[in-house]
Amino acid sequence: MSDFKLYSKNFVLICVSGFLYFGSFYLLLPTIPQFVQDIGGTTGQIGAVVGFFTLSSVILRPYFGKLADNYGRKKFLLLGSGLFTFLFVFYAHAGGIVPLYILRLFHGVAHGCYLAAAFAYVADIAPVQRRGEVMGVYGVANVFAMALFPAWGSRIITATHDFNYLFTLSAITAALSFLSLVMLDDRRPEKHDGKKGIFEAGLKRPVLVASITFFSASTVYGTVITFLPVYAPKKGMADFGIFFTVYAVFTLISRVAAGKLSDIYGRRKVIIPFLFILAVATFCLPFLSNVYMLAFIGALFGLGFGAFMPALSAYVVDKTEPHERAGALAFFTSFMDVGITTGAIVLGIVGGHFGFEVMYGFAGFILCGGLIFFSVFTKK
Numbered sequence: 001m002s003d004f005k006l007y008s009k010n011f012v013l014i015c016v017s018g019f020l021y022f023g024s025f026y027l028l029l030p031t032i033p034q035f036v037q038d039i040g041g042t043t044g045q046i047g048a049v050v051g052f053f054t055l056s057s058v059i060l061r062p063y064f065g066k067l068a069d070n071y072g073r074k075k076f077l078l079l080g081s082g083l084f085t086f087l088f089v090f091y092a093h094a095g096g097i098v099p100l101y102i103l104r105l106f107h108g109v110a111h112g113c114y115l116a117a118a119f120a121y122v123a124d125i126a127p128v129q130r131r132g133e134v135m136g137v138y139g140v141a142n143v144f145a146m147a148l149f150p151a152w153g154s155r156i157i158t159a160t161h162d163f164n165y166l167f168t169l170s171a172i173t174a175a176l177s178f179l180s181l182v183m184l185d186d187r188r189p190e191k192h193d194g195k196k197g198i199f200e201a202g203l204k205r206p207v208l209v210a211s212i213t214f215f216s217a218s219t220v221y222g223t224v225i226t227f228l229p230v231y232a233p234k235k236g237m238a239d240f241g242i243f244f245t246v247y248a249v250f251t252l253i254s255r256v257a258a259g260k261l262s263d264i265y266g267r268r269k270v271i272i273p274f275l276f277i278l279a280v281a282t283f284c285l286p287f288l289s290n291v292y293m294l295a296f297i298g299a300l301f302g303l304g305f306g307a308f309m310p311a312l313s314a315y316v317v318d319k320t321e322p323h324e325r326a327g328a329l330a331f332f333t334s335f336m337d338v339g340i341t342t343g344a345i346v347l348g349i350v351g352g353h354f355g356f357e358v359m360y361g362f363a364g365f366i367l368c369g370g371l372i373f374f375s376v377f378t379k380k
Contacts (some may be wrong), residue, residue: 004127006137013184014121018141020177021081021114024088024170026149031157031166038163041097047345049097049104054341056108057115058334062202065116065330069201069323072188073121074181080114081178088171092164115333120326123317124187129263131317132270136259136310140252143306147248149173202331206319209377210312211335216370217275218339219347220282220363221305226344231356235288242291243298250302258307259314267315268378271308275371278304282364286357315378 005011033046041049068076087107094100119135126134156166201207232240254274262270281300288294313329320328343363351359 004125004130004134006134008125009183010125010185011122011134011138013180014118014125015138015141017077017081017177017180017184018118018138019145020173020180021084021118022142022145023149024084024174024177025111026145027153027166027170027173029153030150031153031163034157035091035163036097036100039095039097039100041100045097049100051341052101052104053108053111054337056105057112058337059112060109061112061116061330061334062327064113065120065201065327068117068120068326068330072186073117073124073326074184074186076113076117077121077181077184078178080110080112080117081174081181083110084114085171085174085178088167088174091167112330112334116326116330119313119329119333121184121187123313123325123329124322126317130260132259132262132267132311132314133256134259135313135317136255136257139255139306139310143248143251143255201320201324201328204319204328206378207316207328207332209374210316210319211332213271213275213370213374214312214332215335215339215342216367216373217278217305217308218336219343220278220367221336222340222343223347223351223359223363224282224285224301224343225340226348227351227356227359231285231360232288232294234356237288237291237294239291240294242295243301246295246298247302247305250299251306252302254303254306255310259310261307262311262314267311267318268375270311271315272371272375274304274307274311275367275374278308279364279367279371282360282367285360285364 032049036046036049064076064080084107087103087110090103091100094103122135122138123131153166156169157163202211228240228243232238232243258270258274277300281297281304284293284297284300288297313332316328316332317325347359347363350362
């Protein structure tokens with residue numbers, strides 16, 4: 001593994017697959033609420049459509065991680081990507097809200113399957129001494145997809161209002177992700193003695209501590225992403241797109257650099273300071289007053305999230321054996337979905353009753369709790 005190169009065949013293929021896979025996902029992310037309304041759905045049913053996808057993905061992801069540990073990563077990468085591609089065909093025929101519920105449940109299953117195997121595959125091919133760097137570079141594929149595809153999907157619907165065209169485009173993008181995986185070399189951990197439960201790897205103390213920390217940060221992320229488009233105009237900033245632009249730029253910068261720093265100086269020395277930066281950004285939101293401050297907060301968020309995520313992921317890999325890696329990472333990454341949902345729903349209720357300023361202040365305290373929790377429970 002010492003001769004690993006970022007441009008090696010397997011790493012390039014898994015990054016290309018990730019970019020295209022998340023691209024197909026992000027094409028629908030901003031437009032699925034409009035589709036629900038188009039077929040007669042209510043605001044509550046929009047939330048349910050999103051919730052069914054997240055629910056099935058989170059519940060089954062550790063199970064797929066366990067299977068990927070036992071039978072190899074490539075099988076489940078292909079299964080998840082293939083099913084994700086195939087299901088797009090049925091969106092055009094979902095004439096009612098109930099068929100769409102069922103479709104989103106199965107799409108969540110495919111999503112959980114792909115993610116469980118993908119993160120483990122990247123961890124497998126990364127040399128120990130470059131693990132943070134490699135996982136950070138892989139994360140850039142997701143960031144690029146997030147920067148490009150949601151805007152593209154929204155533009156298509158605004159210009160044409162043709163959801164069938166959008167579903168076809170999503171299917172083609174996902175199919176290209178599947179094809180890039182066909183050429184991938186498989187990775188399978190060595191056989192080991194004993195059988196472990198589905199959640200055993202995730203319930204190891206270091207993995208559980210990292211997962212709870214990830215939950216606290218993801219709750220903040222879900223709160224910011226969901227409510228900033230409503231909060232910023234109330235503060236006199238109708239054009240709030242600069243936040244997401246600056247956020248994306250600083251995420252790209254920090255994701256690679258901080259991953260490498262964590263390889264050199266250790267995971268804690270990167271995770272804790274950048275979580276603190278994230279907390280500062282969150283506590284700045286109640287005092288938002290102009291577009292320059294909004295850009296500054298976006299930069300801090302990009303630095304914080306971009307840096308701590310690859311370092312925290314590498315920390316989980318450091319603390320697990322190869323034969324339990326997929327299960328541990330599947331358990332760990334599922335806390336991001338749970339956190340985002342918690343931020344959007346639970347803190348949304350706080351914001352509705354007490355105002356957005358109180359909501360963001362409360363989110364900041366949640367993140368501080370996660371930071372303190374990680375600091376205390378990862379001391380040697």
